[in-house]
Amino acid sequence: MVETKESPVLLIIGTRPEGIKMAPVYRALKRAGIPTVVCSTMQHNQLLTEVLDLFEITPDISLNIMRSGQDLFYLTQAVLQKTKETFLAVQPSLILVQGDTTSSMAAAMAAFYLGIPIGHVEAGLRTDDIQIPFPEEMNRRLISMISTYHFAPTPAAVANLLAHGIAHETIFCTGNTVVDALHSIQEKINTRSVSIRPDIKDRVMLSKQKGRDIVLLTVHRRESFNGPIERILRVVKEWAVEHPDTEWFYPYHPNPQVVKAIRNVGLMDMPNLYLCEPVSYKELVYLLDAATYVLTDSGGIQEEAISLGKPVLVLREKTERMEGILIGGAYVVGSDPEAIRAGMEWAASYPRRVKREVSQVYGDGHAAERIVAFIQAKYDQLCGKTVQKTSHEQVPVKQRERNASVKKVAVLGLGYIGLPTAIVAAESGNTVVGFDIDEKRVAAISGGNPIIHEPEAYEKLRFVLGSQQFYATTVMEPADYFVIAVPTPITEDKLANLDHVYAAAESVASVLCAGNVVIIESTIPVGSTEKIAAFLEEKTNLKAGVDFFVAYCPERVLPGNIFHELVTNDRIVGGINSASSQEAQQFYKQFVTGNLYVTTAQTAEMVKLIENSARDAQLAFAHQVSSMASSIGLNPYEVIDLANKHPRVNILKPTCGVGGHCIAVDPWFLVESFPQHTQLVRTVREVNDDKPKEVISSITKRVNQWRKDNIGTCTVLLLGVGYKPNVEDVRESPALLIAKQLVGDSTMHALVTDPHVDRAELDTIFDDRVASMIGGLERADIVVFLVAHDRFKLIDRKLLEHKQVLDFCGALYEPLRTPHDGEETYWPSRGAMDFFIVNQNIKRDSSTL
Structure with missing residues (x-):
């Protein structure tokens, strides 16, 4: 955490648009000599990093909240909690948030709860429909309600704030800082102090030499999913085909919904449309400057394009940036094909030179200077305020007294299976202690960082920590249930390495009492559960199945959907005897909604191993089909595609091999358990x-x-x-x-x-x-x-x-x-490497796969 002697102004930056629009403010604060701290939430990761590097900004604090599959619930909770901790440590005099992102909204809420003044950059934008754009319209309204100072970009934004009851004396019309950033990057491009990607620059230069219209397309908003985006892309494709003299650039957003729409429409091989992943801001400015016209659903690009004198077709039903519409520089077309076509006809004939009042409708490039001049005048007054550690602060967590009806669960191993299992058990009302020998992992988990990349892990961990239902430790403690979920790798000789399992069992033995239940979830060879039970007997002088109970219950979850599947999937519960099975079943009944099938430990062990071994065999067959087809010059994917036309055939798609922590490992445990009966399993592996x-x-x-x-x-x-x-x-x-x-x-x-x-x-x-x-x-x-x-x-x-x-x-x-x-x-049949790529110098080679 950054240390400051003075009460700084703290800038919240979470996404690429925030980085672009806050960069001029940061530089102006530095020029003014005002102590400044940049806190990056990293709501966007790589995209934001590129922008900060471009503007030569190094965050003082990085919250690193970005997670795979993150949603609004996770983002809000993560930013709210982490900015609270940051604000208490830094003691800022003023928090500056920009725009309408979830990072801005949650950080503003944290500041509000702590009594810290809030300055809202780009305040006052409104569509007056709380659902459009979602959730940005709600975010900006909430920020307006709790902000101390409102830096509005245009007179229209000022009017919106006044209409919503914001006090006039707290509103300041400054212009939009995006124009400041735009001018800065334009200068860097013109002076060649930054380089432009050759793939972009070469295509632009070639298009200009041929006298072609250049069109920039961006479309990625949630409102466009499930139908609208495909309608838009189909119109674009038709227009591009009908107008080969236009050159299209489409830097697409890698959201799965966008990716699906592009594939459905088929934009990957169009001669006059260049498809690529998001470009950096300097490339975006270069494309905007080169464009004849722009189609976008982005708010920032509406401002930037019009500031560069480019006509814009707004691919939304409503826009909060009406200034461009009213001055004649933009045209709202939504996703209606006829409106889009009419808009492109209008944009193609738009004058190449525009009046100054059009290009400066969003600002003159000096917005940041105006914002910082106000802060400078108020700075001494702002420094007089201190952050109050109010009753909103959470008191230190203490282990609570357990109700006699609440069971204590110890989960050993806090990885991809153990931690989610611990969290789900805690959510069901148990007190859960997570045990791991890795001190760094325990410290991170205790601080709310799950380490694993799994949707919902962060917010669920924060919840059970906050409710005192769960805590992590490196010291084994007594419990009613012990769940062993440690890794079981294989040795170089393809044998199961159960060192972690036995180490965990030894830790359990040190605190094991009569009536306790030990459940093994780690993947193990058949017969291992009974051996572990005997090991515990030897260590404790207690009788397994009588004094304490031992069962095997394998996990059956898919990474990326673990929390859902831990609850809804059917489970196999296998005890060393009937009493052990019944005791273990009672544990899973607390949170599993799927069926619980009670059996013996050996059956449960074997079921787990054959599930993954069966999949392994299917993949091996697909790989041998691939090898056979390629050896005679056939395309294996086409061969399999046709074979699967049979109603009772379903061959999998061949890949470069089999991976993951289950399928590539578990079959060897079967080979170890049944060396005389697993010739096929061994061959498959x-x-x-x-x-x-x-x-x-x-x-x-x-x-x-x-x-x-x-x-x-x-x-x-x-x-x-x-x-x-x-x-x-x-x-x-x-x-x-x-x-x-x-x-x-x-x-x-x-x-x-x-x-x-x-x-x-x-x-x-x-x-x-x-x-x-x-x-x-x-x-x-x-x-x-x-x-x-x-x-x-x-x-x-x-x-x-x-x-x-x-x-x-x-x-x-x-x-x-x-x-x-x-x-x-399917005539003619394709060769192994024949992809019908125009002008591609690929020779057929039967050995390519």
């Missing part, structure tokens, strides 16, 4: 373990051929290192194994990218071989698809022209269905 080697061999062969045909070092871009699509988990990932080996191969220059895996983790593993997706595509001679992330499927096919492409996960495969006499035909 060997087939899947060998798949990455086959992939590496194919890539190496292609690189060697490239070296024969070309001079220099072959650059290979490896797309994806997660163990399956659209997750950040790299445990037992075959793609990660492949990438590590190829990065270490001196015969090539391998680069790695994965938008789902944390960049810091990638940097730790691969150092300077980590590339952005667009940067890697620009440099690559060979592009290798290892993981079928949805975002990889949207790579603009023009970026793959004149490159060799290897697809080991079916990311580029689309069924080729051509109606013929009322039927579908």
Whole structure:
């Protein structure tokens, strides 16, 4: 935490738009010599970091709240709690929030609760429909209600604030700081102090040379999901086809709903539409300046485009930025196809030179100076206020006295299974102690950081910590139930390593009492539960199944949906005897709504292992189909697609191997348990373990051929290192194994990218071989698809022209269905690497997969 001797002005920045619009304020505060602290919530991660780097701002405090699958409930709770802690530590004189984000709203609430003055930058925007935009309209109204000072960007915004009962003397019309930021970046571009991505710059320059209209499209808002966005994109596609003299740029938002719409409409291979992931702010300004007109549902881009004299089609039903509409620089079209077409006709004929009053409707570039001049005049007065530690503060947590009817549960191992299990047990009314030998993990969890990347983990952990239902420790404590959920890796000899399980059992033995129940959730070989029960007997002189009870109950959850599945999935409960089964069943009845099937411990152990082994066998068959088809030059995905037309056939899609913490490991436990009866299981595992080697061999062969045909070092871009699509988990990932080996191969220059895996983790593993997706595509001679992330499927096919492409996960495969006499035909059959990419110099090679 930053230490300050004076009461600083604290800026809250959570998203890219906030970073852009707060940057001029930060710089003006610094120029004025006012003590300033920047607190980044990191509601957006990479996008915000790029903006802060561009404006040369280093946050003093980073809350790092961004999580996979985060929603409004998580964001609100996380920002509210963490900014409260920050404000109490820093003791700021004034909090500045910008706009209408959830970060701004929650931080303003924390300041309000603590009695800290709030300044609202870009105050007064309104649609007067609380649902549009959602949740921004509600956010900005709430911020207005509790702010001390309101920095309105336009006279219209001032009028809105007055209409909502805000006192006139607290409102200051300053202009919009986005114009300040826009002018700053324009100057950097014009003086070439920043560089523009070659893929963007080259296409813009070529379009200008050909005299083409340049159109910028951005559409990503929630209101556009489930229908509107597809209507918009279909109109755009039709217009682009009808007007080949226009050049479209669409930096899309990687939201799954947006990705799905793009794939459904099919924008990936249009010759005059360039599809890419979000561009940095300097590229956005460059595109806005180059554009003939703009289609957007973004509020900030409406302001920026009009400030640059560009006509705008607003892809919303309502806009809070009516100034551009009223002055004739923008046109609201929503998602109506006819309105969009009429709007594009209007925009194409819009005058290239606009009057000054149009381009300055949102400001003259000096808004930040006006805001800071006011703060400077008030600063001494503001410093006279101190943050009150009121009754709103939570008192230190103390372990409460337990009601006799409330059970105490100890969960050993606070990882992907243990921590969610502990939280769910606590939510059901138990007092739960989480035990882990990792002191750093325990400290983080005690502070509200779950460590694991799982939707709802943060807010659920905060809730059970706050309610004193759960706490974490490194010291084993007595309990009624003990749940062992520690990892069980395999050794180099493919045997189960149960060291963690027995260490956990020894910790339990140190506090085990008569009547206690011990439940094992870790994956273990068949027969292990009874051995662990005997181990506990030996350590305690108590009788298992009589004095204490032991059962095995395997987890069956999918990462990304763990909390839901812990409650709703059916569970198998297997005790060492009937009494143990019944005692364990009582524990799960507290929170499991699915069926509970009571059986023996050995049956439960075997069920867990064969579930994952069956999936392993299905994948091995798909991989052998892939090898067979590729060996004679056929496309394996097309072969499987056609085979699955049979009503009783469902072959899985082949990939570069099998990963994850279950399927790639559990079958070996069966082999260990039944060495004489698992020939198929062993063979299946060997087939899947060998798949990455086959992939590496194919890539190496292609690189060697490239070296024969070309001079220099072959650059290979490896797309994806997660163990399956659209997750950040790299445990037992075959793609990660492949990438590590190829990065270490001196015969090539391998680069790695994965938008789902944390960049810091990638940097730790691969150092300077980590590339952005667009940067890697620009440099690559060979592009290798290892993981079928949805975002990889949207790579603009023009970026793959004149490159060799290897697809080991079916990311580029689309069924080729051509109606013929009322039927579908797959003629002609495609080759193993035939993706119909225009001008792509891919030769058919039967060994590519």
